[in-house]
Amino acid sequence: MLKQDQNSSEIIERLTPIFRDVLDDDDLVITPATKADDVDGWDSLAHIHLVVSIEKAFKMRFTAEEVSSLENVGDLVTLIIKKTD
Amino acid sequence: MAEPLSGWDAYHDGMRCGWDFRFSSENMHTFEQLSGDHNPIHTDPVFARTKGFDAPLIYGLLLASQLSRLIGQELPDNHAILTGITMDFINPAFADENLRFDAELVTKSDAAHALGFKCRITRAGKTLCRGTADAVWRA
Numbered sequence: 001m002l003k004q005d006q007n008s009s010e011i012i013e014r015l016t017p018i019f020r021d022v023l024d025d026d027d028l029v030i031t032p033a034t035k036a037d038d039v040d041g042w043d044s045l046a047h048i049h050l051v052v053s054i055e056k057a058f059k060m061r062f063t064a065e066e067v068s069s070l071e072n073v074g075d076l077v078t079l080i081i082k083k084t085d
Numbered sequence: 086m087a088e089p090l091s092g093w094d095a096y097h098d099g100m101r102c103g104w105d106f107r108f109s110s111e112n113m114h115t116f117e118q119l120s121g122d123h124n125p126i127h128t129d130p131v132f133a134r135t136k137g138f139d140a141p142l143i144y145g146l147l148l149a150s151q152l153s154r155l156i157g158q159e160l161p162d163n164h165a166i167l168t169g170i171t172m173d174f175i176n177p178a179f180a181d182e183n184l185r186f187d188a189e190l191v192t193k194s195d196a197a198h199a200l201g202f203k204c205r206i207t208r209a210g211k212t213l214c215r216g217t218a219d220a221v222w223r224a
Binding site: 048 | 192195197
């Protein structure tokens with residue numbers, strides 16, 4: 001569990017600049033509980049930019065099903081960990 | 086014989102397209118009127134020479150219009166919508182020159198139905214502009 005938590009915080013650390021860049025908010029703080037509704041500007045177009053940017057940064061590809069099932073940043077982190085293992 | 090791919094499957098990493106084009110002085114004048122950019126670097130040969138150029142420079146965003154053509158006109162269907170562009174202007178381009186635009190699909194995100202292209206404008210093989218075009222595909 002400790003390793004999982006460590007991975008999660010490392011991934012959120014890597015995700016933060018991506019979210020800040022795409023959503024144009026230098027002060028944005030994301031947590032596992034963060035949802036699109038919580039963040040100004042996280043609309044469908046921003047979501048597409050986020051997905052593409054995250055795929056590039058983490059050198060992985062998601063499927064449409066994987067992305068549509070995500071409810072918050074924590075789900076995204078879990079997906080990234082799953083695809084990394 | 087296999088059916089040709091259609092829809093989203095018609096797009097694949099590495100797919101390429103390109104075409105030859107040119108802009109006339111009249112095209113430049115039209116862009117000047119539409120954009121409201123009357124800077125003499127684009128309109129006055131004498132002024133352009135004082136800046137070290139042989140002729141007025143083609144407007145950078147007129148060159149970038151080829152990115153619009155790429156996404157709107159040259160893809161396998163009409164479902165792509167331009168969502169972002171970048172363009173670096175490396176060498177000058179002038180009116181009535183034969184130019185070439187080439188693009189390659191470098192990013193295809195199945196998850197987001199998003200496309201990313203790398204693009205280049207050349208004259209006789211010399212790179213004038215490098216850029217990117219991003220699009221979302223909505224069938």
